[in-house]
Amino acid sequence: MSPATARRKRTGRARDALLGAVGALVAFAACEALSRSGMVRRAYLPPASEVLVRAVELGGDTAFLNGVGATLEAWATGLALACALAIPLGLLLGSVPAAGQAARVLIEFLRPVPSVALIPLVSLLLGAGSETTIALVTYACVWPVLFNTVYGLGETDPQAKDTLRAFGFGRLAVLLRAGLPSAAPFIAAGVRIAAATALILAVAGEILAGFGEGLGTFIAQAGMATDGTRDVLAGVVWAGALGLVVNLALTAVERRLFPWAPEHRGSRI
Amino acid sequence: MTAQATSLGTVRRLPRTLALRLGVPVVAVVLWQLAARAHGSVFFPTPARIVEHGYHLWFSGPAGRAFLTDAAVCDLLPSLGRVLAGFALAAVLGIVLGLALGRSRTVYALCDPVLQFARAVPPPALVPVFVVVFDLGTPMQLASIVFGAIWPVLINTAEGVRGIDPLRLDVAATVRMRPAERIVLLYLPAALPRIFAGLRLSLSLSLILMVFSELLPGTADGIGFQLTDAQTRSDLLTVWAVMVLLGTLGHLFNSVLLTVERMALGRHRAAHRS
Numbered sequence: 011m012s013p014a015t016a017r018r019k020r021t022g023r024a025r026d027a028l029l030g031a032v033g034a035l036v037a038f039a040a041c042e043a044l045s046r047s048g049m050v051r052r053a054y055l056p057p058a059s060e061v062l063v064r065a066v067e068l069g070g071d072t073a074f075l076n077g078v079g080a081t082l083e084a085w086a087t088g089l090a091l092a093c094a095l096a097i098p099l100g101l102l103l104g105s106v107p108a109a110g111q112a113a114r115v116l117i118e119f120l121r122p123v124p125s126v127a128l129i130p131l132v133s134l135l136l137g138a139g140s141e142t143t144i145a146l147v148t149y150a151c152v153w154p155v156l157f158n159t160v161y162g163l164g165e166t167d168p169q170a171k172d173t174l175r176a177f178g179f180g181r182l183a184v185l186l187r188a189g190l191p192s193a194a195p196f197i198a199a200g201v202r203i204a205a206a207t208a209l210i211l212a213v214a215g216e217i218l219a220g221f222g223e224g225l226g227t228f229i230a231q232a233g234m235a236t237d238g239t240r241d242v243l244a245g246v247v248w249a250g251a252l253g254l255v256v257n258l259a260l261t262a263v264e265r266r267l268f269p270w271a272p273e274h275r276g277s278r279i
Numbered sequence: 280m281t282a283q284a285t286s287l288g289t290v291r292r293l294p295r296t297l298a299l300r301l302g303v304p305v306v307a308v309v310l311w312q313l314a315a316r317a318h319g320s321v322f323f324p325t326p327a328r329i330v331e332h333g334y335h336l337w338f339s340g341p342a343g344r345a346f347l348t349d350a351a352v353c354d355l356l357p358s359l360g361r362v363l364a365g366f367a368l369a370a371v372l373g374i375v376l377g378l379a380l381g382r383s384r385t386v387y388a389l390c391d392p393v394l395q396f397a398r399a400v401p402p403p404a405l406v407p408v409f410v411v412v413f414d415l416g417t418p419m420q421l422a423s424i425v426f427g428a429i430w431p432v433l434i435n436t437a438e439g440v441r442g443i444d445p446l447r448l449d450v451a452a453t454v455r456m457r458p459a460e461r462i463v464l465l466y467l468p469a470a471l472p473r474i475f476a477g478l479r480l481s482l483s484l485s486l487i488l489m490v491f492s493e494l495l496p497g498t499a500d501g502i503g504f505q506l507t508d509a510q511t512r513s514d515l516l517t518v519w520a521v522m523v524l525l526g527t528l529g530h531l532f533n534s535v536l537l538t539v540e541r542m543a544l545g546r547h548r549a550a551h552r553s
Contacts, residue, residue: 033389122529233407253399
């Protein structure tokens with residue numbers, strides 16, 4: 011890339027960032043005006059500034075922060091469990107074609123079961139507590155990680171595998187030396203997608219359980235209160251910020267670990 | 280490898296593929312049946328009992344109503360209506376807005392941070408807001424589904440439109456294509472693969488949000504309501520039957536979408552080759 015193109019690209023990015031900030035301000039002002047003008051009832055849409063102030067206020071509230079911590083804990087545990095289950099299973103299914111084909115049929119039938127539909131059964135089995143949330147998060151996260159692992163293994167360069175085999179390497183060695191490196195970027199993308207799903211499930215589980223502690227519990231209880239919309243929206247701001255931070259962090263890690271992955275050439279899911 | 284050899288190979292592998300596709304589920308269900316019977320737990324009824332229960336619950340009605348029972352009419356149809364209407368609305372709105380945003384770099388840059396934030400919000404978190412605004416009922420459920428499911432389609436459409444080959448845009452300008460023609464001939468075909476990727480994500484989100492919004496206390500009908508109702512009565516057979524039904528529905532929806540995708544993209548690819 012010539013210096014001129016690089017400079018143009020940089021100024022273009024700076025312009026985009028500036029426009030983005032303007033857009034965010036306009037959206038904020040529009041919400042504020044809509045609420046203050048009285049066109050929408052204040053109980054439905056409190057002024058954006060009040061919501062933001064409340065969100066900042068919650069940042070200093072220990073009980074609320076503990077709840078966020080509990081949600082993040084369930085989120086991380088579920089995601090880690092899902093990875094521990096799905097990556098080895100995916101490597102097995104992806105490297106043994108017969109097992110892969112057999113499992114695919116079962117997976118096709120299990121995956122579409124909406125994870126929230128499991129809430130009643132799991133809460134009957136495990137009671138209402140963090141175990142229930144973790145179990146739900148794990149179930150929902152296994153699929154994207156498993157799929158991406160199997161798919162990524164399928165993209166392994168056959169020549170690399172043949173070469174390793176010609177040198178007399180065994181099945182496991184071929185998998186670890188050729189398969190895993192080529193599947194790793196796909197696995198990372200699967201984990202990133204699963205992380206977003208995990209947050210949805212963690213919050214949904216807490217909202218439906220309605221007690222204990224957690225971000226979802228806070229939102230659910232604020233929703234019951236009269237004029238609680240401001241608190242609900244402040245909780246939503248936190249939830250959105252968490253989702254954003256998690257996604258940005260995982261994207262940055264991916265970019266650093268696997269700069270060659272095709273996904274980073276200007277596209278995202 | 281010639282085309283003939285490939286098809287021959289496929290034909291030879293056909294019995295094995297068929298055996299796997301049909302045999303594996305049968306073996307799995309038989310194993311499930313045996314394990315559940317041996318275990319005899321209340322929490323894990325046998326698949327035979329689950330299917331029988333589901334049949335009695337929903338599909339043993341009069342022939343004049345396509346064998347649907349009262350419970351099916353009360354619970355299945357409203358849920359199906361909601362999820363399909365919500366998904367269709369999210370798809371149409373997402374594609375239209377995505378086309379509008381993706382065509383201009385400036386507009387896209389203006390909206391990008393707001394979009395990223397909206398997408399990062401876990402949709403169930405906003406459902407309590409919709410409950411306050413719309414009360415409990417179908418409008419609230421539709422709003423939840425649309426708000427949750429619109430982002431993957433919208434963002435993917437916009438990205439697809441943005442990724443269009445600049446050369447094609449130049450050609451369109453040279454032949455003075457009208458805006459409507461540009462959308463149909465240029466933007467939509469270029470964005471189609473990504474639109475379908477977004478639609479697939481939206482579909483599973485729609486199903487999740489449909490069930491979620493019906494699980495909330497105060498709902499009066501729907502599959503989710505039946506699920507919570509069964510839970511409070513500790514009626515595990517119904518809980519299992521509902522899960523099997525939802526899995527079947529999800530599989531069915533997904534297969535239909537995949538078929539549509541294959542048809543649309545197949546034609547699209549054929550058009551691009553010629």
